[in-house]
Amino acid sequence: MEKILVIGCAGQIGSELTLELRRIYGNSNVIASDIKPASQEIMEGGPFEILDVLDPHRLFGTVARNKITQIYHLAAILSGNAEKKPIASWNINMTSLLNVLELGRELELKKIFWPSSIAVFGPTTPRENTPQYTVMEPNTVYGISKLAGERWLEYYSNKFGVDTRSIRYPGLISNKTEAGGGTTDYAVEIYYEAIKHGKYECFLNKDTTLPMMYMPDAIKATIDLMEAEKSTLSSCTSYNIAGVSFNPQEISSEIKKHIPNFSISYKPDFRQAIADSWPKSIDDSLAKKDWNHSIKYDLANMTKDMVDTIKEKFTKGLL
Numbered sequence: 001m002e003k004i005l006v007i008g009c010a011g012q013i014g015s016e017l018t019l020e021l022r023r024i025y026g027n028s029n030v031i032a033s034d035i036k037p038a039s040q041e042i043m044e045g046g047p048f049e050i051l052d053v054l055d056p057h058r059l060f061g062t063v064a065r066n067k068i069t070q071i072y073h074l075a076a077i078l079s080g081n082a083e084k085k086p087i088a089s090w091n092i093n094m095t096s097l098l099n100v101l102e103l104g105r106e107l108e109l110k111k112i113f114w115p116s117s118i119a120v121f122g123p124t125t126p127r128e129n130t131p132q133y134t135v136m137e138p139n140t141v142y143g144i145s146k147l148a149g150e151r152w153l154e155y156y157s158n159k160f161g162v163d164t165r166s167i168r169y170p171g172l173i174s175n176k177t178e179a180g181g182g183t184t185d186y187a188v189e190i191y192y193e194a195i196k197h198g199k200y201e202c203f204l205n206k207d208t209t210l211p212m213m214y215m216p217d218a219i220k221a222t223i224d225l226m227e228a229e230k231s232t233l234s235s236c237t238s239y240n241i242a243g244v245s246f247n248p249q250e251i252s253s254e255i256k257k258h259i260p261n262f263s264i265s266y267k268p269d270f271r272q273a274i275a276d277s278w279p280k281s282i283d284d285s286l287a288k289k290d291w292n293h294s295i296k297y298d299l300a301n302m303t304k305d306m307v308d309t310i311k312e313k314f315t316k317g318l319l
């Protein structure tokens with residue numbers, strides 16, 4: 001019987017991953033936690049705790065008391081926000097991971113999931129079809145913390161036998177929870193602004209192509225990786241996964257098919273430099289080979305689903 005702890009359940013990924021894990025493993029077997037309250041659905045649908053992952057004693061207590069076997073550690077400060085508070089963000093991103101890995105070692109947890117990001121790559125990385133193994137010289141606080149995190153996963157796996165699993169998520173697009181302060185957030189905001197106001201001012205240039213993925217594909221990939229046989233996995237650091245690559249002009253044209261009067265303008269800010277240092281597209285052949293990674297959504301069917309879902313919320317007065 002698995003007992004799962006989700007850390008950061010109130011965030012963009014946690015708010016959907018927690019519900020899917022509860023569907024699979026049973027509500028009472030998935031303990032949701034965050035430093036702040038989560039959605040009503042999460043807090044009332046199963047166990048929920050306010051937990052600061054930076055407090056190793058509270059974390060130990062929660063894990064031991066609930067006889068946790070797996071942790072999904074999602075708490076982090078994302079790329080845009082991390083540039084505003086570099087040292088505090090480094091501390092949160094790294095201390096939290098080390099607290100979780102230490103617990104994994106001490107309590108011999110079965111598996112730990114921790115997400116990495118396309119931010120591990122930098123301006124010297126090949127930007128088209130970025131390989132799994134390549135030059136990695138990130139120049140953002142967030143990217144440096146993700147690269148260091150990947151190294152720590154490998155260290156705990158090799159040295160202490162902790163089963164660490166990770167994905168380098170591209171920018172994730174979803175319609176349940178706001179995006180958490182990243183560089184790819186424009187691709188979420190644009191849908192809300194299109195439906196609410198019919199226009200959007202984009203903080204990236206029109207031709208900034210980045211790798212992205214719709215949340216249902218990311219949730220499926222995460223659970224597929226966690227459920228894969230250990231013997232099939234050749235990476236204990238982090239897998240590249242590819243979704244769909246597009247730029248602001250392309251997503252805007254797709255939105256116009258549903259909202260013909262939609263207009264976009266461009267006012268790049270500090271996040272442009274971050275985006276310019278990231279890949280445009282990702283080679284995920286290792287994830288396909290090791291655990292059969294696949295996706296369902298491209299730009300067209302993702303946009304249709306985003307527009308329909310957000311329009312419905314808007315019509316019901318939920319936005």
Ligand code: NAD
Pocket residue numbers: 007008009010011012013014033034035036051052053054073074075076077078092115116117118168169170171172173178179180181182184
């Ligand atoms: P998010 O910012 O939406 O959510 C993070 C959650 O962690 C928040 O609910 C926050 O309250 C919580 N948190 C912060 N500090 C905490 C602490 N000290 N203790 C407990 N909880 C704390 O982020 P997200 O988009 O859901 O991302 C989750 C993970 O996935 C992060 O590691 C992020 O780097 C990674 N990732 C996300 C994306 C993306 O596009 N969303 C892409 C690549 C990687």
Ligand code: AKB
Pocket residue numbers: 078079080116117118119142169170171172181182183184185
């Ligand atoms: C961000 O933009 O910071 C995240 C990511 C790609 O890691 N969405």
